[in-house]
Amino acid sequence: MSSQSIFRPSFGNRPDRIVGRESVMEDFATGLSKQPGNRERARLLIGQRGMGKTALLLEMADLARTSNFITARTTCGPSMLDNILDLLQRHGGPVVAEKKPPVKGFNAGALGFSFGLTFTDEARANYGFRVKLEMICERLAEAGKGVLLLIDEVRPELPEMRLLATTYQELAGEGFNIAVVMAGLPAIISEVLDEATLTFLHRSTKVELGPLSVQAVRAYYHSAFMRAHRPIDESLLSKAAEATQGFPYLLQLLGFYLLEYSPEGEPVSAEALESAIHAALYDFDQDVLGAMLRPLSPADRAFLEAMAQDDRVSHVADLQDRLGVSQGHVQSYRRRLMDAGVIYSPARGQLAFIVPRLGAYISNEML
Ligand SMILES: Nc1ncnc2c1ncn2[C@@H]1O[C@H](COP(=O)(O)OP(=O)(O)OP(=O)(O)O)[C@@H](O)[C@H]1O
Numbered sequence: 001m002s003s004q005s006i007f008r009p010s011f012g013n014r015p016d017r018i019v020g021r022e023s024v025m026e027d028f029a030t031g032l033s034k035q036p037g038n039r040e041r042a043r044l045l046i047g048q049r050g051m052g053k054t055a056l057l058l059e060m061a062d063l064a065r066t067s068n069f070i071t072a073r074t075t076c077g078p079s080m081l082d083n084i085l086d087l088l089q090r091h092g093g094p095v096v097a098e099k100k101p102p103v104k105g106f107n108a109g110a111l112g113f114s115f116g117l118t119f120t121d122e123a124r125a126n127y128g129f130r131v132k133l134e135m136i137c138e139r140l141a142e143a144g145k146g147v148l149l150l151i152d153e154v155r156p157e158l159p160e161m162r163l164l165a166t167t168y169q170e171l172a173g174e175g176f177n178i179a180v181v182m183a184g185l186p187a188i189i190s191e192v193l194d195e196a197t198l199t200f201l202h203r204s205t206k207v208e209l210g211p212l213s214v215q216a217v218r219a220y221y222h223s224a225f226m227r228a229h230r231p232i233d234e235s236l237l238s239k240a241a242e243a244t245q246g247f248p249y250l251l252q253l254l255g256f257y258l259l260e261y262s263p264e265g266e267p268v269s270a271e272a273l274e275s276a277i278h279a280a281l282y283d284f285d286q287d288v289l290g291a292m293l294r295p296l297s298p299a300d301r302a303f304l305e306a307m308a309q310d311d312r313v314s315h316v317a318d319l320q321d322r323l324g325v326s327q328g329h330v331q332s333y334r335r336r337l338m339d340a341g342v343i344y345s346p347a348r349g350q351l352a353f354i355v356p357r358l359g360a361y362i363s364n365e366m367l
């Protein structure tokens with residue numbers, strides 16, 4: 001493998017290796033083995049940008065395929081339901097396809113299908129998503145296959161999400177071998193939602209994706225730098241792993257720059273590591289922290305700026321004074337920003353940034 005292809009700092013791609021997350025994958029596999037309708041069969045991955053949601057969906061789709069599931073992975077949006085059907089037909093068609101193509105005028109396939117998982121013109125024209133998905137599930141079940149839907153960037157407010165939620169619940173309730181994994185930003189479960197979607201999201205098994213353990217990152221870096229023919233000593237290795245703070249995207253960025261700045265065959269130097277950390281953090285701030293702040297209102301930003309004046313932990317009472325607002329006001333900012341996955345409360349009356357660097361980033365931006 002070329003050393004430059006080990007680290008791929010971008011979004012939505014498949015990493016060289018999924019670091020950490022073993023328990024997330026094990027729980028997912030266990031969930032798939034449960035009875036249809038079991039709560040463990042509907043999962044919701046929640047994590048900030050760059051925390052590895054899409055990478056995990058890709059990994060889960062692979063794993064499911066080895067356990068007799070046909071998968072459809074799509075981004076949540078207006079064309080999501082069509083995509084799901086198209087993908088299931090495409091991936092599942094070959095496993096149910098007849099040996100011989102049907103003779104014209106004679107329907108050799110199951111009712112409603114002309115061939116494989118291709119609907120007859122009549123079925124295509126007359127049925128909606130709910131019935132079509134049921135037909136596909138039924139047909140795949142005959143071939144011993146289940147169906148796994150993977151929905152990325154969940155937007156609970158969309159009507160398509162509501163239809164997906166009710167369809168999933170109905171089919172699972174009828175005993176079809178169907179499972180679903182959804183992924184989204186922390187804010188999605190707290191928005192004002194359509195009742196059916198909200199219930200669905202709340203009933204699913206929530207998986208909060210936090211930072212990876214620094215030990216896991218260290219072990220991965222150790223093997224990756226060996227493969228890339230850049231020996232790295234123990235203390236620099238620890239320093240590099242710690243600098244990632246367990247953020248998958250930062251892991252990719254730092255690894256990438258470190259290889260860029262270290263000639264192949266030569267040991268990694270302290271200077272190269274310093275420069276790589278600097279470059280990686282710069283990109284991380286722009287790509288992740290910038291994206292986190294962009295959707296926030298000016299008032300929410302002002303609240304975060306007030307928090308940024310403190311060292312790590314802010315006291316609600318101080319923020320109230322600093323902003324000159326009432327306690328009720330502070331509570332509503334607190335709620336909104338916690339829902340958005342930007343801050344958390346380490347103890348009663350205290351607030352802190354979920355990504356510690358955000359404070360420094362905000363202070364710099366204000367300069
Ligand atoms: N567990 C992991 N180990 C190693 N690399 C990872 C891991 N998870 C994700 N990555 C890498 O980190 C980067 C960001 O991951 P990904 O795109 O999956 O994040 P995301 O949570 O989907 O972000 P967004 O909310 O912006 O869609 C990608 O380059 C991906 O390959």
Ligand SMILES: [Mg+2]
Pocket residue numbers: 011012053054055152
């Ligand atoms: Mg993603």
